[in-house]
Amino acid sequence: MATDTTEIEAVDAGRADHGEDHIEHPSPAQYWLIALILAIITAVEIGASYISALEGPLLVSILLILGGVKFAMVVALFMHLKFDKPLYRNFFLIGLFGALAMFVVVLLTFRAL
Amino acid sequence: MTTTAEPQVFRSPGSRGLWAWVTTVDHKRIGLLYAVSAAVFFLIGGIEALLVRTQLFGPNLEVLSAEAYNQLFTMHGLTMVFLVVMPIAAAFTNYFLPIMIGARDVAFPRLNSFSYWLFFFGGLLIYSSFLLGGAPDGAWVGYAPLSTQLTEVVRMDFWTIGLALLGVSSLGASANFIATTFTMRAPGMSMLRMPVFAWMSLVVAFLLIFSLPSVTIGLFQLFLDRNFGALFYASAAGGDPLLWQHLFWIFGHPEVYVLILPAMGIVSEVLPTFARKPLFGYPFVVFSGAAIGFIGFGVWSHHMFTSGMGPIAEAGFGVATMIIAVPTGVKIFNWLGTIWGGKIKYNTPMLFSLAFIAMFVIGGLSGVTHAVVPSDTQQHDSYYVVAHFHYVLFGGAVFGYVSGIYYWFPKWTGRKLNEALGKVHFWLALIGFNLTFGPMHILGLNGMPRRTYRYPEGLGWANWNAVATIGAYVILLAFLVFAWNIVRTHFLAKGERVGNDPWDGRTLEWTTSSPPPVHNFDTIPVVHSLDDFWHQKYTEDDEGRAVRIPAVTEGALTVDEETGGGDESHEPDEDMHMPSPSFYPVVSAFGFAITGAGLIYLPWGFLGVGVGVAIAVWGLFGWSLEPVTKEH
Amino acid sequence: MSDAAVTDTGHAEASGHHDVKPVRKTAMWVFLGSECVFFGAMISTFLLYRNTTNGAPGSEIFNIPFTSASSFILLMSSLTMVLAHNAFEKKDLRQTRVWLIGTVLLGSTFLAGQIFEFTEFIHEGLTLPASPFGSSFYMLTGFHGIHVAVGVMLLAAMVVLSFSGRLYDDRGLNVELIGLYWHFVDIVWIVIFTVVYLLQV
Numbered sequence: 001m002a003t004d005t006t007e008i009e010a011v012d013a014g015r016a017d018h019g020e021d022h023i024e025h026p027s028p029a030q031y032w033l034i035a036l037i038l039a040i041i042t043a044v045e046i047g048a049s050y051i052s053a054l055e056g057p058l059l060v061s062i063l064l065i066l067g068g069v070k071f072a073m074v075v076a077l078f079m080h081l082k083f084d085k086p087l088y089r090n091f092f093l094i095g096l097f098g099a100l101a102m103f104v105v106v107l108l109t110f111r112a113l
Numbered sequence: 114m115t116t117t118a119e120p121q122v123f124r125s126p127g128s129r130g131l132w133a134w135v136t137t138v139d140h141k142r143i144g145l146l147y148a149v150s151a152a153v154f155f156l157i158g159g160i161e162a163l164l165v166r167t168q169l170f171g172p173n174l175e176v177l178s179a180e181a182y183n184q185l186f187t188m189h190g191l192t193m194v195f196l197v198v199m200p201i202a203a204a205f206t207n208y209f210l211p212i213m214i215g216a217r218d219v220a221f222p223r224l225n226s227f228s229y230w231l232f233f234f235g236g237l238l239i240y241s242s243f244l245l246g247g248a249p250d251g252a253w254v255g256y257a258p259l260s261t262q263l264t265e266v267v268r269m270d271f272w273t274i275g276l277a278l279l280g281v282s283s284l285g286a287s288a289n290f291i292a293t294t295f296t297m298r299a300p301g302m303s304m305l306r307m308p309v310f311a312w313m314s315l316v317v318a319f320l321l322i323f324s325l326p327s328v329t330i331g332l333f334q335l336f337l338d339r340n341f342g343a344l345f346y347a348s349a350a351g352g353d354p355l356l357w358q359h360l361f362w363i364f365g366h367p368e369v370y371v372l373i374l375p376a377m378g379i380v381s382e383v384l385p386t387f388a389r390k391p392l393f394g395y396p397f398v399v400f401s402g403a404a405i406g407f408i409g410f411g412v413w414s415h416h417m418f419t420s421g422m423g424p425i426a427e428a429g430f431g432v433a434t435m436i437i438a439v440p441t442g443v444k445i446f447n448w449l450g451t452i453w454g455g456k457i458k459y460n461t462p463m464l465f466s467l468a469f470i471a472m473f474v475i476g477g478l479s480g481v482t483h484a485v486v487p488s489d490t491q492q493h494d495s496y497y498v499v500a501h502f503h504y505v506l507f508g509g510a511v512f513g514y515v516s517g518i519y520y521w522f523p524k525w526t527g528r529k530l531n532e533a534l535g536k537v538h539f540w541l542a543l544i545g546f547n548l549t550f551g552p553m554h555i556l557g558l559n560g561m562p563r564r565t566y567r568y569p570e571g572l573g574w575a576n577w578n579a580v581a582t583i584g585a586y587v588i589l590l591a592f593l594v595f596a597w598n599i600v601r602t603h604f605l606a607k608g609e610r611v612g613n614d615p616w617d618g619r620t621l622e623w624t625t626s627s628p629p630p631v632h633n634f635d636t637i638p639v640v641h642s643l644d645d646f647w648h649q650k651y652t653e654d655d656e657g658r659a660v661r662i663p664a665v666t667e668g669a670l671t672v673d674e675e676t677g678g679g680d681e682s683h684e685p686d687e688d689m690h691m692p693s694p695s696f697y698p699v700v701s702a703f704g705f706a707i708t709g710a711g712l713i714y715l716p717w718g719f720l721g722v723g724v725g726v727a728i729a730v731w732g733l734f735g736w737s738l739e740p741v742t743k744e745h
Numbered sequence: 746m747s748d749a750a751v752t753d754t755g756h757a758e759a760s761g762h763h764d765v766k767p768v769r770k771t772a773m774w775v776f777l778g779s780e781c782v783f784f785g786a787m788i789s790t791f792l793l794y795r796n797t798t799n800g801a802p803g804s805e806i807f808n809i810p811f812t813s814a815s816s817f818i819l820l821m822s823s824l825t826m827v828l829a830h831n832a833f834e835k836k837d838l839r840q841t842r843v844w845l846i847g848t849v850l851l852g853s854t855f856l857a858g859q860i861f862e863f864t865e866f867i868h869e870g871l872t873l874p875a876s877p878f879g880s881s882f883y884m885l886t887g888f889h890g891i892h893v894a895v896g897v898m899l900l901a902a903m904v905v906l907s908f909s910g911r912l913y914d915d916r917g918l919n920v921e922l923i924g925l926y927w928h929f930v931d932i933v934w935i936v937i938f939t940v941v942y943l944l945q946v
Contacts, residue, residue, distance in 0.1 A: 018771040028831055035824035042820060047811045049943045060944060067939035069930050070820075078827045079928045085767070087295060095778025098323055099411060099785030106359045109414065109422045113792045220768045284779065292772040322775055327782035334790070337884065339823065345881065346801075351797035360786055706894045734804030734902075737918060 025080060034077050041066050130245040139631060143229050144208030145525065150233060151200040157240070158192035159589065161185045166585040168396035169578050171174025172570040182566045183250035184243075184268075190253030191272065194372065196236045198506065201514045203232075203286055209521070210290060212629060213311045214636045215299025218692065223736060224713075228286040234706030235278035241710075242271035252564060254365065255358040258345035261338045264668045270339060270534030274709040280325045280332075281705065287318035287325075294318075297686035297736035299621075301640035305399070308620045309392065312399045313378030316406040317371050323410070325366040329397040331360030340715050352495075356422055364619035368623050370409045372506055373473075376513025377444060380466045383458035383520050384448055386616050387463040388455025389659065391644060394447045401440035401447075408437045418486050419493045427486045431736040434484035441477055445470060462616075465516030468543050472508025476501055479554065494564075503550040515542070515595070522599075523615045527627040528608030534598040543593035550582025550742060552577035619647040631691055697736035704729025773922050777929050784933050789883040791941060794877035801875035804945035806866060816938045819893075822851035823931045825832035833912070835921040841920065842907045845900055848927065852897040859890050882941070889937060892930045899923045926946050 026034070045066050048054055054062065076082040081089050107113045137143060165186050168176045169486040177185065211219055219225050237672040242248045246644035251260040260269045282422045294315045335357065344350040346357055374391035392398060414422060448470055457463065470654070479501040483489045483622075492498055523529050556577050561568065568574050602608030614623040624646055625634055642648055704725050711721025795804070808874075829844035863883070873883045903920055906912045912920070 021909055025831070025834075029826055029828050031824060031831065035821060038820055038823075039817065042813070042817060045939065045943060046809065049809065049946065063939050063943050070935045074823055074928055074932050074935070078823050079925055086769075088770065091291075091771075091774040091778045092781070093778075094319075095323055095781035096888040102327075102363055102410065102413075102782075103785045103789035105414075105426075106356075106363075107789055107792055109359070109426045110793055111356070112354065220772065284776075288772045288775045288779075291775050292768050295771050296768045322779045324784050327786045328781055330783060330786035330790070334880075337873065337880065343880035343884070344874065344877045345794075347877075350799055350877060352880075353793065356790065356793060363786075364806065533900070737902075 025083060026077060031078075034073060036075060038070055041070055124631045135699055136226075136696045138218075138226050138692050140207050140219045140222065140225060140692055141629060141633075143225050144204045144206075146229055146660075147200045147204035147207060147232070147469075151197050151204060151235065154192050154196035154200070154236060158189050158197055159592065161189040161192065163585055163589060164192045166582040168566070169568075170582040171579060172572075172575050174567065180247070180250070183409065185565060187240075187250050187252050187272075187694065191239065191276075192251065193506070194253060194368070195276065196239075198372045198510055198514070199279075199283065200232060202314075202317065202372070203355070204226075205310070205375060205521070206286075206290060206317075206513070207516055208525070209441065209622055210311050211293060211297070211307045212625065212633050213620055214297065214302050215621055215634065215640060216293060216295065216297040217633050217637075220290050220297055221694050222692045223698045224285050224289050224693070227288065227632075227702050227736075228282045229726050230699045230702035231278055231282035231285070231705055232276050234702055235275050235709075238278065238706055238710055242268060243455055245271075252494040254361060255357075256339070256361075257335060257354040258348065260335055260357075261346050263324035270713040273336045273339070274713055277329060277332045277336075278705060278709050280329050280670065282702075283321050284325055287321040288697045290314055290451060291322065299637050299640055301645075305396065306643045306645070307397070307641055308378075309381035309398055310375070310378035310620075311403070313374040313381075313402050316402050317374050320367040320371050320406050320409065321373075322673050324364040324371075327360050328364035331357055334360075334734050336712070338713075339490045341573075355417070358417050358420060361411075362416045366413040366416065367406070367409045368503070369502075370405055372510050373513075374405065376469065376510040377402065377519075379517035379520070380448065380469050381511050382620065383462050383466040383516050384451045385644075386520075387458040387460065387466075387620055388452045389458075389617075390451060390455040391619075391647075392447070393450030393453070395643060397443055401443040404440040405437060408433065408440070412437055413702055415484060415489070418489045422553075431484050431486050431489075434479065438481050438484075439697065445474060445477075460519075460532060461530065461539055462516045462519035464536070464539045465512050466521065468539070469509060469512040469516060472504055472512060472546070476504025476506075476509055479504065492557060494562055495557035496553045496563055499563050500550050500553035500557060503553070507550070508546055512542070520616070522602070522621075523611045524622055524627050524629070525605045526608070527610060528602050528606070529615060530598050530602050530608060534594055534601070538591050538594045538598065541587055541594060545584050545587030545589075545591050548587060549581045550584070552580050552584075556581075556695040617650070619644040621646060689717060693740075695736065695739060697732045697739065699732075701729050701732030701736060704732055760792065768927075769922055773925050777831070777925065780929060780933075784885075784889075784909040784936070787881070787888060788936065789835065790941060791885050794881045795945060797877040798875035799878075801879060802866070802869050802871045803878055804878075804942075806869050806871060807942055807946050808862070808865070809942060809946060811858070811862065812840050812938065812942050815862075816934060817854050818858070819855045819931055819934050822855070823928050824847050825851060826927045830920055830924045838907060838912065841912065842904060845904050845907065845920070849897055849900045852893055852900065852927075856893055858892060859886065859893075885937065885941065889930070889933055892933070896923070896927045896930055900927070 045063055048059060048062050048066075051059075075092070081092065104113065134142060134146065136147075164177060165182065168174055168182055170176075207225065209217070211217065239249070247268050249255075249268045251269050251272070255269060255272055271325075283471075294307075294311065308671050334343065334345040338345050338347065338352075344352045346352050346354045349356060381392055381398055412433045414426060415434045418427055452467075479497070481493060483498070483501065519530055519535060521609055557563075559573060561572075562576050568578075574739055611627060613626055615627075616623070621638060621640075622629070624638065638645070650662060652662055654660045704727070706725070707728060709723030711718035711723075711725055714721065825844045829841050829848060830843060832838075832840035845852040865885075871879050871882070873880055899918060900923060903912065903918075903923060
């Protein structure tokens with residue numbers, strides 16, 4: 001539960017110097033590039049779902065991986081989680097993976113996965 | 114509330130009297146509001162329990178109608194969990210978390226006020242059902258399909274909507290406490306210098322943040338099933354009622370730790386103070402608390418061993434449940450280690466804390482028997498389970514909180530509760546409690562199912578039920594003594610006046626006046642170690658005994674060592690701008706409650722929904738746009 | 746939901762600490778972590794009932810080209826949002842306003858598309874009471890839609906504030922916090938689009 005001392009010191013340090021240390025965020029041009037990549041991945045996803053040769057587990061894994069990449073890119077780059085305090089990352093990841101683990105187990109007890 | 118002459122605290126005067134309490138954003142006042150509300154609901158929930166026990170006094174009694182009985186046991190459970198234990202924990206957290214970590218208030222004072230008022234209106238909404246056709250009667254767990262089938266009455270809608278409102282309230286409070294703990298600690302107050310109570314409050318906030326959404330979704334699904342013909346739990350249409358049990362217990366099991374961990378935190382403060390020794394193995398207590406919280410998310414299905422999940426799931430959840438006994442046991446041993454060899458003062462807070470340990474061990478041990486699936490299959494839904502969770506939640510949690518009330522009452526009011534009355538209260542409560550719930554183990558093992566309205570003669574249940582009912586009235590007597598003690602001490606002003614530090618305490622709340630000023634500290638303390646206040650007062654001699662440092666007066670503020678120790682350089686902080694009172698939080702909370710009330714009475718309740726949303730939006734906008742601190 | 750709107754102003758300032766920002770950002774990230782569980786519960790409900798159609802229409806009525814277009818719109822609204830935030834950080838009021846308005850428009854278009862899609866589905870017989878599939882589909886996408894609507898309202902409020910020159914007043918919410926919320930709503934849709942739409946047809 002976010003007890004890593006370095007984070008704690010980071011919080012303390014953040015308080016000491018009145019605000020956040022500004023690590024460079026991407027520039028607008030880079031944001032456009034990221035959006036372009038996201039759009040291309042989306043196109044690939046949609047295309048893949050129409051290729052009947054990919055039916056079954058292969059398609060499922062391709063779509064899940066591509067969706068995961070998009071998810072990670074938005075969280076890391078648009079939401080600046082890559083640059084921000086590890087504390088925020090921990091809060092979010094606990095929620096994300098906690099939910100994932102719990103609900104996978106729920107669905108397994110229903111034999112629904 | 115007095116303001117000291119120096120330093121100047123800017124705080125708009127606001128109104129006096131009731132309005133000042135309604136619009137308050139002071140964490141200490143909000144804490145007291147939580148405490149008073151919890152006390153009122155404790156009385157109501159207690160009366161409900163007594164009625165239930167009276168009905169069960171002997172075989173074939175008819176004190177209550179079966180309908181009334183169902184409503185009363187449902188409301189008793191609901192009240193005690195959501196309207197008594199959670200708010201009393203919130204009361205302590207509100208009042209002491211900021212002071213313990215050396216902050217002047219919580220991170221979001223108005224969100225704090227909003228959380229309280231949403232809790233207040235949610236409780237009011239649930240209780241208004243008694244006047245509007247009957248209270249919820251599908252048990253506090255509201256299992257589908259029972260809870261979805263009673264569509265001709267609105268009773269269970271009061272429960273779904275009420276719980277959803279309470280959930281939003283708790284989410285707000287938890288986010289607030291987490292932000293407070295992570296961003297507002299005093300200089301030097303590193304995480305591992307925080308008092309255990311602050312730690313447990315933090316763990317509880319995380320538990321709520323990550324578990325409440327699950328039951329919220331379940332509640333919405335139930336609501337849609339009941340009112341809009343959705344089929345989430347309709348087995349005839351392919352829905353699966355077991356889904357509700359999962360969504361409920363993913364919340365419901367962490368909730369159990371939400372109820373007990375703050376009490377464990379209180380006990381971890383009380384024991385070292387009255388054993389006059391530091392807490393034994395502080396990091397172990399902290400990390401085992403966090404571990405209980407973490408593992409607590411992986412054991413929810415042990416409430417569902419008889420639902421046919423299959424042997425793999427049952428074995429897995431059974432093992433996880435056994436594992437959770439390990440960090441719990443670690444805590445017990447640490448508490449024993451704390452009092453071992455200490456100069457124990459047996460006053461009322463200490464007695465309740467010691468009883469907490471004993472009762473909690475009994476409840477914990479019967480809990481471990483539930484982890485064994487075959488054994489649990491026998492005990493499921495029997496009085497054995499009722500005995501188990503009352504040992505944990507009453508003998509455990511409630512005793513812990515009562516201990517906290519005795520311990521911190523001087524800080525709240527400046528007066529100590531009467532010791533003699535306190536001891537009467539303690540012994541009556543302990544005896545009454547064991548008379549009530551001890552026999553339930555036997556009743557359960559003899560096959561008496563829980564939620565039983567009447568039982569016939571000749572099953573061998575009559576005597577133990579009679580004992581349990583008598584015990585319940587002894588508990589009533591105990592808490593009447595407690596109530597009298599509080600009235601006498603505070604309202605009749607007969608209690609002994611005390612200074613800042615009546616117990617020779619260890620944590621920061623004892624450095625400030627009783628009751629603390631609006632701004633808590635004239636100077637934000639600088640913390641150098643765990644139990645910093647203790648180390649300012651005491652040093653160790655060669656044999657490791659505590660020796661009082663004469664120079665430091667009781668309740669003195671921290672003096673930075675580098676600025677010359679003894680020199681009382683009490684430089685107060687620059688002018689402090691405390692947040693102004695605001696009525697927008699209460700308006701927003703009221704809007705939410707009206708929205709909820711409208712949802713109960715659909716379709717014409719849509720009018721109420723419209724009005725409620727309008728009020729809530731007005732409140733939220735006013736809230737976002739008003740400045741935190743008004744100019745003079 | 747409205748929890749995002751109740752984030753208070755940085756009171757930390759009042760108590761002597763001067764870092765206002767992380768207080769609210771910390772609370773926002775905690776809230777988003779909590780929202781993961783919120784949507785996780787609904788997505789699992791949908792997965793549980795994905796084949797329980799009771800004779801009513803199931804995933805075969807999904808219009809993938811249409812939903813792909815609206816997914817693309819929502820994805821691009823994340824771009825406009827991050828550009829608005831970028832301009833906001835640089836104190837470029839005009840650019841901030843332009844990108845905020847762009848985000849509002851894209852979000853509204855997405856909502857309009859969702860309303861259109863719901864009407865179509867209802868015509869074809871997929872309603873909330875039609876089947877557990879219908880119940881869970883509408884609950885999941887409906888709650889997501891409510892989140893988008895709340896986001897659009899918050900962004901619109903920022904646009905109004907930008908005209909009255911109060912965008913930098915730092916009271917309650919600001920562009921950065923709303924941006925975090927908005928991106929979160931977008932990533933939830935990334936999951937929904939993959940799991941609910943693409944994987945089911």
